[in-house]
Amino acid sequence: MVKTSMSHEDYLEAIVMLGGTTEVPVRSVDVANKLGVSKASVNKAISALKEQALVIQPHYGDITLTDEGYAYGSSVLGRHRMLFDFLTKAVGIPPEVAEEEACQMEHAISDASFEKWEAFVKGLDV
Known part of the structure; x- marks a missing residue:
């Protein structure tokens, strides 16, 4: 499994805590509220997680975990x-x-x- 930063691990964990899976997406605003960060911070982190193939997000759409992203986030949780x-x-x-x-x-x-x-x-x- 690809190792990511502590901050990005927190984003993956938050997505799983919000009910996000490989099938169920979550909204950026919900991730921002969960972590107490701005929507801009979420967008920046999600861009990095997309590059690592841990999440999928159409342009400003909802966030869905890849198989590896779900496994990683579930492990952190x-x-x-x-x-x-x-x-x-x-x-x-x-x-x-x-x-x-x-x-x-x-x-x-x-x-x-x-x-x-x-x-x-x-x-x-x-």
């Missing part, structure tokens, strides 16, 4: 959810703090380390 659950349930970090820290951690941890962490957490039954 899955990491976020597991890290959030671990931080809140196993460590006892308040949800608002855990949300921010999970968002940072989901981008920084390697795939190999995440797989080991995930196996460890599954063993904890968190």
Whole structure:
């Protein structure tokens, strides 16, 4: 899988969170609202994601994920959810703090380390 920037990973994750798939498009304005950014920022990020073949968007149309884009966005979201659950349930970090820290951690941890962490957490039954 092509690796993209942390910012672009956030866009893919947001699209998946909004219900976007390879079949179901989302609107740019909804992505902007979800991430708290301008529509111009969304358009710039989507242009970069189109170049990486992670999204499809006709000229100023709705955004649809490619197969690879959906897999990537779903993976980032899955990491976020597991890290959030671990931080809140196993460590006892308040949800608002855990949300921010999970968002940072989901981008920084390697795939190999995440797989080991995930196996460890599954063993904890968190």
